């Protein structure tokens with residue numbers, strides 16, 4: 316096994332230091348000192364080398380048989396998360412054979428209508444786990460095992476953790492077939508390499524998969540941000556987008572922005588590997604201020620617990636407004652992403668002189684192809700506004716929230732309780748309430764703005780306006796723009812509805828007394844299904860969402876797979892239904908406990 320060290324820059328510096336020592340030793344004509352120092356240095360280098368993270372090279376084979384084309388790479392910016400693997404193209408169709416990338420054993424199999432869909436993990440003896448997601452299905456042996464577990468648990472969703480020895484695999488064994496299950500938006504194979512003990516996702520390219528890239532990343536957007544009340548760009552306190560000009564493969568701008576106070580920079584960039592025309596993510600971004608590194612990020616590892624910090628990393632308001640993904644090259648106080656290295660002053664630059672300063676931004680892909688954006692800004696003394704966040708509650712729904720502490724706000728009919736560290740920075744809490752048209756349960760509660768991101772769930776409680784006893788358990792809080800997205804676990808308690816919420820914006824109490832809708836797709840009462848391979852049923856819910864479903868034939872539970880993207884349930888006739896008359900039944904229940912039942916006689 317070849318080991319590759321990925322800290323070549325540190326090595327380069329060490330060699331520089333050795334050259335310096337040798338020079339000093341010889342300058343002093345003291346060879347003994349020189350050799351002693353050199354010896355000590357070589358020992359420290361060896362120690363340094365072995366203390367680095369080393370990634371096995373040529374250990375893993377490709378999970379597919381054809382050339383790897385990437386529809387997505389590691390660390391690219393996705394909605395509410397960083398992408399933690401490679402999206403391998405499967406020719407726009409499902410059913411491509413998927414192979415074990417090395418010897419090991421199947422250590423986890425998960426079936427879910429969401430996220431990874433049908434997925435499988437293999438544990439290898441070298442300290443890593445390979446993960447295969449959005450699968451259509453598994454090889455025959457695993458498929459049988461999964462189906463048995465689904466029938467035993469009477470559930471489509473299962474998570475199975477086979478022991479070592481149950482499903483051993485050899486490098487190159489067929490394990491599964493590619494698909495489009497879970498939150499996949501088109502057929503592909505999602506592939507990850509995780510650390511076995513920590514389950515932290517590593518950039519698979521570190522393991523030398525057969526991916527090549529000779530093209531440089533493309534930088535296509537520059538934004539300059541006044542970071543706080545002290546910052547100004549060209550005399551204004553709002554951020555400024557600046558047009559980038561491509562010149563000889565590198566980039567510049569046509570103006571010299573005037574900056575003063577605390578300033579941050581942001582860029583938009585993409586990279587495409589060979590064989591791919593997808594706009595995938597860049598591997599590293601570096602910002603130099605007057606030739607000194609001021610900010611650096613590198614996409615080597617991302618723990619799943621850190622992935623949601625993406626909403627602090629990017630320009631979140633811009634993402635909501637225009638869908639643009641801007642890497643902000645400065646870091647908020649509570650952004651704990653580990654991808655940043657050598658960040659000075661959280662990446663924020665204070666301009667307070669009348670001099671010109673050079674900014675260099677380098678975007679690299681994994682293979683070292685580099686694009687450089689170079690420009691000058693002019694500093695300015697003085698006229699920056701001095702201000703700071705209000706630190707006191709003003710009695711009118713405004714309060715200062717310290718992001719490191721728990722923050723609470725309470726009024727007569729509203730309560731919010733944010734645990735410590737769910738905000739990325741300090742802020743002035745703003746709240747108001749207005750009457751809601753056609754809503755007898757509560758007014759509309761305006762909680763900050765929806766473009767302020769929150770890292771995790773917090774408690775929100777809204778008082779119910781009128782006596783609504785008969786339907787207490789049907790009440791829930793909804794976000795007026797997004798419904799129940801980012802709202803969960805609502806309970807009625809002491810005339811209030813209390814829920815876990817993960818966004819800001821406008822909220823009100825709603826009621827869900829409407830049961831789910833069941834629409835038979837290819838079955839009806841007394842139909843002869845002899846020639847059909849499956850039963851398909853459309854299901855939907857108006858508000859709170861589908862919580863459970865269960866279906867039987869002649870009273871025996873049957874496995875119906877759920878595909879939320881198509882709002883469809885499928886049952887595949889597998890030979891267990893004998894010719895003759897049968898009764899099919901389905902029961903679907905939503906989050907608020909409203910149930911719809913469907914029954915049909917069919918013939919086989």
Ligand SMILES: [Zn+2]
Nearest residue numbers: 387401402505
């Ligand atoms: Zn993916």
